[in-house]
Ligand code: SF4
Ligand code: SF4
Ligand code: SF4
């Protein structure tokens with residue numbers, strides 16, 4: 055067992071657990087976007103930052119990838135942490151304002167505006183869909199392509215993937231587009247691809263053959279880029 | 280594309296077990312000048328990895344292309360040094376004159392235009408390469424000429440295996456004085472004159488300036504296999520670089536190539552035919 059303090063509370067955790075798991079276990083909430091229990095940690099969104107160390111050595115780390123250490127002093131909601139999270143949320147709002155998950159998180163941190171150039175991405179590259187497809191669905195149908203600015207997510211060659219079995223898990227976990235293709239709850243559906251309150255794909259009874267990773271969208275023929 | 284051939288390439292890399300995906304893709308690209316979709320599927324199937332992984336690697340590296348490339352590759356350097364020396368405007372001019380965008384290939388499949396980050400000859404920027412040939416200090420008016428030369432075909436210079444013979448003009452890499460002797464011709468071209476010393480003998484030697492020719496004219500006959508020291512007749516600095524002959528291990532003698540820039544290296548051992556042409560700029 056490893057002993058550490060979280061927000062002044064002395065706790066002990068098993069070796070190998072992450073700061074995120076430890077904090078949540080003892081009831082300190084830590085917001086996350088790219089973390090999902092059951093999937094490998096990824097550390098992409100940085101929303102889960104916590105502060106560790108003392109004085110000049112204090113630093114921010116992503117709690118979902120940081121393992122517990124003996125004697126570590128962790129602060130999950132210091133002013134520095136909150137400031138960092140607010141900035142991250144502002145950036146997310148700038149790139150993906152239509153996501154309900156991001157909107158909710160932002161408002162819970164009292165972020166109501168963002169100061170950057172407004173964009174409308176439909177992916178924040180959190181990698182949740184890639185991991186769920188690979189680790190839970192054992193399909194490995196989608197993944198990252200290209201790099202840097204051009205990094206994007208989808209199936210190879212932008213074609214309908216043969217490996218995909220249309221389980222829908224990727225869309226289910228996606229924080230940016232989870233409202234897209236919620237065809238099981240048609241009344242709630244807002245398509246992220248076309249911002250249409252009644253996505254045209256709902257009316258097609260052959261939805262089985264469709265997949266949201268198609269460019270352009272099969273139903274609405276809107277090019278997603 | 281021949282599927283069998285792709286399979287052979289993968290087998291050659293032990294089915295991707297030991298060697299990485301990158302080297303397999305490199306080999307395919309070297310063969311076909313791009314990565315055909317079918318080839319990536321075969322690689323995925325043969326190596327037992329998922330197509331997304333292979334596709335991810337293939338799109339991650341700029342060296343790989345998923346689209347067929349033209350016969351000739353024109354790369355405009357946009358590295359920091361070339362950037363401040365006007366690289367971006369040169370790139371635009373290439374786009375305008377060849378009527379394609381960066382990364383595209385002309386309709387006749389002759390020229391592919393790309394931009395790269397630093398070609399290692401920053402002091403001579405802006406740099407443009409055509410099939411591995413360097414053009415330094417490129418200015419607007421030269422763009423047309425370079426495109427023309429690219430279409431005519433400059434061919435890749437294959438170090439050591441290149442059999443073709445062509446004249447070079449060289450200079451001392453220290454003082455930059457020309458080493459050409461316009462009064463003595465060898466093989467019908469001005470010769471290269473340097474001073475040599477071996478076994479306490481000092482004298483001049485004239486070399487053929489034809490790259491690939493080994494004709495020499497010398498004051499004292501150096502016995503075969505002696506390693507000779509070469510000096511610049513102007514600044515008297517010894518012409519010696521850091522590299523060694525790939526054939527016999529003796530030090531290589533570097534000389535600056537005039538015009539396009541770059542280095543030529545010849546082996547300092549009498550009788551050894553080790554030599555190489557390195558047009559990657561002055562890496563001295
Ligand atoms: S729907 Fe297809 S891509 Fe998405 S998780 Fe399932 S198998 Fe993977
Ligand atoms: S598509 Fe959604 S889940 Fe996948 S990386 Fe983008 S934001 Fe994350
Ligand atoms: S398939 Fe097209 S129309 Fe349907 S939800 Fe997805 S993007 Fe919207």
Ligand code: FES
Pocket residue numbers: 085086087088089096097098099100101102103116117118119
């Ligand atoms: S949850 Fe830790 S970085 Fe995203």
Ligand code: FES
Pocket residue numbers: 356357358359360361362396397398399400401404405406
């Ligand atoms: S920046 Fe162009 S060669 Fe280095």
